[in-house]
Amino acid sequence: MKLLRPLVIFLGLILLWQLLVWVSGAPPYILPGPARVALALAERWRELIGHAGVTLAEILLGLLLGGLLGMLSALVIAWFRPARLWLMPVLVASQAIPVFALAPILVLWLGYGMASKVAMATLIIYFPVTAAFFDGLRRTEPGWLDLARTMGGSPYRVLRHIRIPAALPALTSGLRVATAVAPIGAVVGEWVGSSAGLGYIMLQENARMRIDVVFAALLLLAVFAVMLYYAVDWALRRALPWQAEDDAERR
């Protein structure tokens, strides 16, 4: 049943797609059917998978950088009160700027290569990770802090042994959000200016009216994003076993 359900959903979606093609009577250069896309995927597999690898690398690097920077920022603003008072408003205000609007500038500064896409993914990930982790660090169970106080714990050790572990569940939900949005950053970056990646392929083939290849690239992107999400989710669950069981109970 656990495997059957996604399979049924997948086949159902394909069927719906095919139905839409039949009913609408759209030409293949507007809406290609599943068979055409599968063919395009098979024909251009080597090329597509190479570009998918580039996009995946951008996403992973962005996740790594954005995650690390976000965690570091959260620790700094949780630890230093002045940092919280001065940086928090700046951080929140920075979210008013759509990251996509920055894409052309990033490409201008960092070039057509991977760096500008990694920067995009990093920027888009940074805030959710920072906000989630900081929130977790701020909301330590007061009883634990009371206990730590009567035990005579130093602020640094309380942070290390109580506040950080207690904030990890919040951090993981931030990282899950980050994993879900990271591909957006990378692909938007590729659209604005690139020489490789699934976004690049989609743009090129779109111009050539090879919509079946565009769909094939899209399909690959979706598969990679879903796989990445589940891999991260699995890893986080394994890293915090006590939390995983809490989640299971709530379900």
Added chain:
Amino acid sequence: MPTAAIVRRPNRPRRPESAGPAQELLGEGALLTQSPAIRSAADPAPAVDVKAARLAYRGELLFDDLDLALPAGRTTCLLGPSGVGKSSLLRLIAGLAEGARGHVGDTAGAAVQGRIAYMAQDDLLLPWATVLGNVMLGPRLRGEPADAQTRARAMELLARVGLAASAAARPDRLSGGMRQRAALARTLMEQRPIVLMDEPFSSLDAITRYELQNMAAGLLAGRTVLLVTHDPLEALRLGHRILVMAGRPARLDQALEPAGIPPRDPSDPDLLAHQAELLKHLARAHAGSAERGGAAP
């Protein structure tokens, strides 16, 4: 204190055979205070004096100019209706009450900070750490080396509370009673001469509570203990001295000193008579505070 433990034996009630593993170690209870791991910290248990305690909460005085004396090496039970300020008074001694004022010190006037161990109603076990890790939390937070000696002491304490087999388990594997026993071991690990307990057993079922009361009485003998509870029977079983806190602003009155050495047998007629008396007293206090809260100016 060893004498206390020895005299305690005849007082211990007969127990049913089926009451679980906790019962077996209660049998060793008489020897517990002899163990180097259990014996209270290097300095002897001091008496604690609280003077002119005052706490206002949302513009209302919970207590004002309140004095409380905890005799050295004895268990004082603080009984009273919920919301009367028992916990706040305990937290004031622990140095945790924000907004509360008052002087807390031992009879020589020295501060009690750093000589207190605290145990709350919630076991406050860290869910990511093992039971052993939780017991060794204090040393870790103070940056003391986690050497073999510390581990051995923690393991011995876990054995005393019947959790040696669960040392490597995470707290979510434990029952409520086991969790509270782990919390008790963590409290003892601190080796503090003063122990403050805020309704530590009130979330447990009757049998588990009974077992834990026996265990705690044995393990905490010789320390200056303040036990906040709303259960008259618990106070009568464990307290050398029982105080009732009631009214608003709250007063402390009727220092009851039941005969015998804790943990007392709950079927003792004296204890039952005291329980009835305490219940009546609490009911009166409750009615009194309701009246005052209602119509009176």
